[in-house]
């Protein structure tokens with residue numbers, strides 16, 4: 288649920304978090320579309336490849352005492368072999384790895400994206416950041432035959448905290464997947480609340496993030 292800022296009664300008891308979340312996966316799998324649907328409730332059939340990285344901010348009234356700002360980093364699929372990714376990944380506390388159910392090759396690339404992620408960013412305690420696998424474009428005919436129990440096994444073996452079939456087009460499971468990821472991030476945060484995994488201080492010097500959703504090319 289999106290929410291505004293503004294003064295809150297009993298604010299002393301309120302917690303605010305700013306969490307950096309990466310959205311990664313092959314070219315054209317729907318990363319930007321998922322973010323647009325989640326943040327702006329919009330969808331377009333028109334494909335415009337992301338160049339470098341885009342940003343979006345989603346504010347969630349998590350509960351009566353907790354406000355969560357998700358800083359979504361929409362990383363271009365074509366950035367995979369770029370040199371900038373380590374900078375992009377820095378201080379992230381969660382990730383979505385997206386593939387396109389209509390293109391089996393994008394599922395095959397999921398493990399490479401996950402390894403890349405784990406090699407470039409870790410939680411303060413040295414464990415991988417929670418990553419949720421998104422099987423996007425589930426409104427279309429699948430290419431491949433993974434059934435749910437095979438997907439569960441794939442996630443266990445690949446170190447994903449879970450997976451969801453999503454459709455940015457039909458707005459299927461996107462809020463649910465985001466909620467699940469935030470639950471996992473908050474669970475980690477409770478383990479080391481004073482550590483570096485809350486970017487809410489704010490250490491990231493990214494002026495564009497002050498707006499609801501802005502783009503920046505690197």
Ligand code: GTP
Nearest residue numbers: 315316317318319320332334337364424454455456
């Ligand atoms: P890059 O920025 O190049 O890495 O691509 P991306 O992963 O951001 O993909 P993008 O969101 O731009 O979507 C690519 C194409 O897939 C667009 O034409 C979208 O309209 C389409 N698309 C995205 N999500 C869905 C979906 O859930 N269902 C269907 N049918 N089409 C989708």
Ligand code: MG
Nearest residue numbers: 318319336337
């Ligand atoms: Mg994109």
